[in-house]
Amino acid sequence: MATDRYAVRRATAVVGLTLAGATGEGRFSGYASVFGEIDLGKDTIERGAFLHSLAKRGAGGVRMLFQHDPNEPIGTWTTIREDGRGLFVEGRLSPGVARAREVHQLMKGGALDGLSIGFQTVKARTDAKSGVRRVLEADLWEISVVTFPMLPSARVSNVKHARFFRDRETELVRTMRRAARMMVERKDIFR
Numbered sequence: 001m002a003t004d005r006y007a008v009r010r011a012t013a014v015v016g017l018t019l020a021g022a023t024g025e026g027r028f029s030g031y032a033s034v035f036g037e038i039d040l041g042k043d044t045i046e047r048g049a050f051l052h053s054l055a056k057r058g059a060g061g062v063r064m065l066f067q068h069d070p071n072e073p074i075g076t077w078t079t080i081r082e083d084g085r086g087l088f089v090e091g092r093l094s095p096g097v098a099r100a101r102e103v104h105q106l107m108k109g110g111a112l113d114g115l116s117i118g119f120q121t122v123k124a125r126t127d128a129k130s131g132v133r134r135v136l137e138a139d140l141w142e143i144s145v146v147t148f149p150m151l152p153s154a155r156v157s158n159v160k161h162a163r164f165f166r167d168r169e170t171e172l173v174r175t176m177r178r179a180a181r182m183m184v185e186r187k188d189i190f191r
Contacts, residue, residue: 026075027078028090028158030088030156031088032086032087032089032116032143033086034153035047038132039151042130044133049135052137054081057140066099068118074097075097107145117144118144121138
């Protein structure tokens with residue numbers, strides 16, 4: 001019985017380690033959609049198309065994914081709003097997610113900068129002559145960081161280069177060292 005109690009304590013000493021919450025670092029911004037521009041699928045998003053969806057769902061209800069993969073959430077959107085140009089977004093990558101750390105490095109290096117929207121069309125009109133579909137209202141579900149956006153002008157424009165992820169790693173190493181020292185100092189408990 002005593003052994004089980006110590007095993008739980010040992011697991012808690014290791015599993016109970018947590019990182020401090022994210023600071024203002026690891027953030028980025030850009031345009032997920034630009035109004036009036038025709039994308040590679042012959043769609044164009046009209047000004048006001050997301051207003052109802054954003055009023056209902058808010059930024060927190062729109063998922064941030066990698067390459068539209070629902071199994072790859074990489075962070076959260078802190079701001080999503082329509083302005084005179086398009087759908088402006090600000091997001092924060094999650095430092096505890098390996099893919100988010102990779103995305104951050106690729107963004108900083110300029111290798112990954114596309115944004116793409118995932119939505120359900122609520123109301124649209126297709127021009128019979130050109131074949132262009134004008135999306136008048138859309139239910140926005142997710143915005144992804146992607147390699148190749150359907151709308152080439154939908155891009156990340158600003159990435160915070162601060163020590164966000166390096167600081168989290170340093171903090172984790174310090175915490176692990178403290179836990180290891182505690183275990184060595186109290187080795188009689190962990191026998």
